[in-house]
Amino acid sequence: MAERRKRDLLHSAVFAVRLAWLADRRALVHVIVVQVLSAMVMAGALVMTQQVFGAVLARGPAAAGRSPVLVPAVIAALVVGAAVGALRLSGTARMAVLTVKVDRLVAGMVLEAAVAAELPRFEEPDFHDRLQRAVFASRRQPALAVILLVTAFQAALTVLAVGGAFVLMAWWLLPLVLLSAVPAIRAAGNERSAHHDMHHGLSENRRLREYLERLLTGRDEAKEIRALDLGGVLTGRWQEQYAHEVRATEALMKTHARHRMVAQATGGVVICVLVGSLWWLATSDLLPLSTAGAAVAGVWLLSVRLNTFAGMLGGIGENLLRLTDLETFIAPTSATARVPRQRRELTYSQLPCEPVALRAERLTFTYPGAEVPAVHEVSLDLRPGQVVALVGVNGSGKTTLAHLLAGLYPPDGGHLLCDGAPVTDLTAHRERTAVVFQDFTRYKLPALDNIAFGRPHTTDDLERVQEAARQAGALDFLKELPDSLHTPLGKEFTGGADLSGGQWQRLALARAFYRDAPLVILDEPTAALDAHAEDQLFAHLRRLFTGRTVVLISHRLRSVRHADRIYVLETGRVVEQGSHETLLRTGGAYATLFRAQARAYQNTGTS
Numbered sequence: 001m002a003e004r005r006k007r008d009l010l011h012s013a014v015f016a017v018r019l020a021w022l023a024d025r026r027a028l029v030h031v032i033v034v035q036v037l038s039a040m041v042m043a044g045a046l047v048m049t050q051q052v053f054g055a056v057l058a059r060g061p062a063a064a065g066r067s068p069v070l071v072p073a074v075i076a077a078l079v080v081g082a083a084v085g086a087l088r089l090s091g092t093a094r095m096a097v098l099t100v101k102v103d104r105l106v107a108g109m110v111l112e113a114a115v116a117a118e119l120p121r122f123e124e125p126d127f128h129d130r131l132q133r134a135v136f137a138s139r140r141q142p143a144l145a146v147i148l149l150v151t152a153f154q155a156a157l158t159v160l161a162v163g164g165a166f167v168l169m170a171w172w173l174l175p176l177v178l179l180s181a182v183p184a185i186r187a188a189g190n191e192r193s194a195h196h197d198m199h200h201g202l203s204e205n206r207r208l209r210e211y212l213e214r215l216l217t218g219r220d221e222a223k224e225i226r227a228l229d230l231g232g233v234l235t236g237r238w239q240e241q242y243a244h245e246v247r248a249t250e251a252l253m254k255t256h257a258r259h260r261m262v263a264q265a266t267g268g269v270v271i272c273v274l275v276g277s278l279w280w281l282a283t284s285d286l287l288p289l290s291t292a293g294a295a296v297a298g299v300w301l302l303s304v305r306l307n308t309f310a311g312m313l314g315g316i317g318e319n320l321l322r323l324t325d326l327e328t329f330i331a332p333t334s335a336t337a338r339v340p341r342q343r344r345e346l347t348y349s350q351l352p353c354e355p356v357a358l359r360a361e362r363l364t365f366t367y368p369g370a371e372v373p374a375v376h377e378v379s380l381d382l383r384p385g386q387v388v389a390l391v392g393v394n395g396s397g398k399t400t401l402a403h404l405l406a407g408l409y410p411p412d413g414g415h416l417l418c419d420g421a422p423v424t425d426l427t428a429h430r431e432r433t434a435v436v437f438q439d440f441t442r443y444k445l446p447a448l449d450n451i452a453f454g455r456p457h458t459t460d461d462l463e464r465v466q467e468a469a470r471q472a473g474a475l476d477f478l479k480e481l482p483d484s485l486h487t488p489l490g491k492e493f494t495g496g497a498d499l500s501g502g503q504w505q506r507l508a509l510a511r512a513f514y515r516d517a518p519l520v521i522l523d524e525p526t527a528a529l530d531a532h533a534e535d536q537l538f539a540h541l542r543r544l545f546t547g548r549t550v551v552l553i554s555h556r557l558r559s560v561r562h563a564d565r566i567y568v569l570e571t572g573r574v575v576e577q578g579s580h581e582t583l584l585r586t587g588g589a590y591a592t593l594f595r596a597q598a599r600a601y602q603n604t605g606t607s
């Protein structure tokens with residue numbers, strides 16, 4: 001385990017350097033050169049100090065002030081000091097830019113990996129834990145890793161440089177100073193592992209806390225939270241989650257503080273013994289005074305650096321282990337992330353436009369973690385240009401089936417055939433599909449984007465956007481907005497406006513029209529529309545989607561009666577199918593549901 005962690009650490013260190021290299025190789029080289037030069041100067045200065053002291057003291061205290069080497073040595077020290085200062089400043093500036101670039105690179109990689117994940121992954125808590133850890137690790141962690149590694153590199157160079165100088169003065173000092181840092185380094189190692197384990201254990205807890213934060217601060221949730229007076233309850237839960245993290249951190253910190261104190265005391269004793277020995281050697285004439293003076297300065301310099309290094313080591317280790325979380329998450333896309341993806345700009349004439357024939361053969365799908373399939377051996381047939389309806393009670397599997405037909409989930413069993421050919425490439429299948437989801441997304445972006453996102457890789461076409469808005473019955477109200485179609489649809493943004501539920505639904509429909517795909521899937525597309533608008537849409541459905549194959553899901557059976565074929569689902573299986581008339585004549589589940597709804601309408605009309 002410890003061996004594997006060490007390998008992971010090394011691997012992550014290489015990964016961090018690779019990230020910095022990818023983000024800005026010139027800045028990285030600059031920073032490294034600055035560190036190397038600074039260390040070389042430091043070693044040179046130490047040796048020079050010893051030489052100058054030696055030369056000055058050799059002439060005796062009276063002649064020391066008139067020594068011919070003193071003045072040039074002081075001038076040389078000043079010049080070198082100024083040069084190192086300037087170098088350090090330029091290094092710090094490059095480092096600041098480098099860290100921002102590393103942040104951007106890594107955050108982009110995490111977003112790419114999240115977007116590339118297939119939909120079923122979002123059903124897995126473990127995926128969300130990994131995503132949360134990767135997002136957490138992407139925020140300043142890689143940049144911090146670069147900073148820490150550079151500082152560690154600097155410390156290592158100092159050790160080398162001062163160590164080299166010790167070889168010239170009194171070589172035996174080096175192992176002893178290094179020994180003084182061993183307890184602190186060991187304590188840091190334990191700290192690192194404990195921190196990383198705590199961090200992993202808190203993943204789900206943090207996700208819940210972040211979710212509660214979104215609930216408490218989101219505009220969309222604000223009304224219901226106030227109406228139900230839920231604020232206090234949710235804040236209380238948020239406090240509970242945080243208290244859990246605080247308790248875990250407190251316990252860990254207590255242990256760390258104990259270990260660190262012991263380590264520092266042990267290291268301090270070794271340094272005291274060293275300085276005492278140097279004093280004794282110098283006063284006993286066993287070591288020249290100049291060497292002893294320079295050695296004390298070197299011991300002090302080295303022990304300060306080593307202690308800083310050891311103190312940082314826990315941080316570096318923990319930080320690098322977080323990079324492991326990051327790397328595992330982005331691994332599949334990291335190779336492609338380096339090269340920005342080619343944006344495929346299509347024109348409308350390049351889009352697939354012929355209506356497709358779609359056939360499902362014994363499709364089966366079980367949600368991850370579920371015990372029974374949500375869709376069980378469902379077969380259906382959609383001829384080109386037909387309108388097919390899926391009906392059934394809540395939870396009967398309509399939406400899941402629609403997702404399978406749209407290529408959003410790969411089936412666990414059975415086949416999907418498009419124009420007779422098995423659908424193997426789900427991405428390509430999604431390209432020829434337009435879906436209006438039951439819980440469609442309200443993009444708090446300009447109205448124009450809300451529609452043009454229907455076909456994001458085509459060149460924006462205002463005329464087509466307006467045409468799609470017109471088909472969905474959205475153009476009139478969009479033109480009334482303060483900045484027409486350019487108005488941001490979120491009151492959180494300057495100049496933003498909001499829409500009614502039905503108007504948002506029309507925008508979702510406009511997106512589907514704009515997508516202009518040969519297969520259209522509409523999952524409750526009129527749930528938020530008024531009765532008149534709903535009738536209008538269904539009455540004109542065929543005309544609006546001329547030349548498209550349409551799958552329609554609706555609970556309002558009055559709206560689906562004109563479909564070419566109706567499939568009735570129950571607990572994930574097709575239990576009836578046929579036209580409206582056939583199904584009524586059969587007198588099964590559909591007929592029962594339809595008559596119940598019709599009676600409800602009549603009763604409402606007469607009551």
Ligand SMILES: Nc1ncnc2c1ncn2[C@@H]1O[C@H](COP(=O)(O)OP(=O)(O)OP(=O)(O)O)[C@@H](O)[C@H]1O
Pocket residue numbers: 123367368370374392393394395396397398399400401438
């Ligand atoms: N993400 C999910 N993870 C696990 N089970 C799910 C998930 N989504 C739906 N289910 C389950 O799958 C079954 C079918 O759900 P589905 O949403 O497909 O039904 P539906 O017919 O569209 O329902 P409704 O009419 O309420 O929209 C239900 O038992 C439901 O609880």
